[in-house]
Amino acid sequence: MKKAHLARLIDHTNLRPDATDNDIIRLCTEARSYGFKAAVVNPVNVRLAAKLLDGSETAACSVVGFPLGAITSQAKTFEAEEAIRNGVSEIDMVANIGALKSGRLDDVRADIESVSAAVKGRGMILKVIIEACFLTNEEKVNICLLAKDIGVDFVKSSTGFAEGAKVEDIRLMRKIVGSSMGVKAAGGIRSYSDAIMMIEAGASRIGTSSGVKIMEECPE
Numbered sequence: 001m002k003k004a005h006l007a008r009l010i011d012h013t014n015l016r017p018d019a020t021d022n023d024i025i026r027l028c029t030e031a032r033s034y035g036f037k038a039a040v041v042n043p044v045n046v047r048l049a050a051k052l053l054d055g056s057e058t059a060a061c062s063v064v065g066f067p068l069g070a071i072t073s074q075a076k077t078f079e080a081e082e083a084i085r086n087g088v089s090e091i092d093m094v095a096n097i098g099a100l101k102s103g104r105l106d107d108v109r110a111d112i113e114s115v116s117a118a119v120k121g122r123g124m125i126l127k128v129i130i131e132a133c134f135l136t137n138e139e140k141v142n143i144c145l146l147a148k149d150i151g152v153d154f155v156k157s158s159t160g161f162a163e164g165a166k167v168e169d170i171r172l173m174r175k176i177v178g179s180s181m182g183v184k185a186a187g188g189i190r191s192y193s194d195a196i197m198m199i200e201a202g203a204s205r206i207g208t209s210s211g212v213k214i215m216e217e218c219p220e
Contacts, residue, residue, distance in 0.1 A: 001196065003220045004035065009199065011184070012211040013040040015063060015160070021048060028052035034215050038090050040207065042066070043083055050087025059125070061090035064115060067161040069094030069131070073114040080118040090125040091115065092156060092184075092207075097131050100139055109146050116150055127154035127184055127205075130173075133163035137172065144176040154182035154205060164188025167201045174202025192217035 012031040014023055024045045031039040031053065038059040041049045050060040062083035065076045073096075080091050093115045099107040112128055119126050128147045132140055147155050155173050157165040164187030173183045185198035186207030192214050195206050208214065 012036040046086040064093040067159040132169040156184035158187035160187035170201040
């Protein structure tokens with residue numbers, strides 16, 4: 001795979017709770033230098049990241065409801081709206097996993113729709129993190145179908161704070177959503193071979209804190 005193409009599939013990420021300003025500066029400098037698709041940061045770092053990425057082809061991306069998804073829909077919506085005001089163009093939200101596992105699909109839908117409404121019409125990208133490691137295959141199917149029906153842009157496998165992405169989950173997610181939306185693999189992707197394995201399984205975006213290492217290992 002050509003380096004330029006691979007770079008545009010990578011969301012370069014630092015979601016560490018102890019990330020300093022210098023860490024975010026380094027992340028965004030690397031993202032601009034390599035031409036990564038996005039730099040993903042926690043909400044408190046959005047303003048700095050957006051400033052550093054202004055004028056580049058790299059999007060500023062914020063997480064919402066991270067990492068548990070266990071806050072109210074109203075709180076998630078507020079987080080999303082604030083991140084948008086602070087300069088992001090992409091949002092990675094964690095779905096309500098507990099509601100999903102309780103079979104309350106209407107609540108899961110409402111949760112996703114609340115954030116979707118905040119980004120709708122603004123040219124934003126919305127990714128829904130399903131935290132696949134906690135789900136049965138039936139639950140994975142249910143939430144992917146919900147996300148597709150709502151019209152979000154991506155389903156994302158993991159936060160990276162539980163288990164990482166698995167090839168079989170990426171294959172399943174791609175099978176469910178088809179070619180009409182994106183699939184993001186995230187968590188535990190630390191090498192070029194890891195990234196290629198996920199892309200071959202159907203991922204159209206790779207979330208990783210090892211973006212530079214992956215690019216250095218790219219054979220081109």
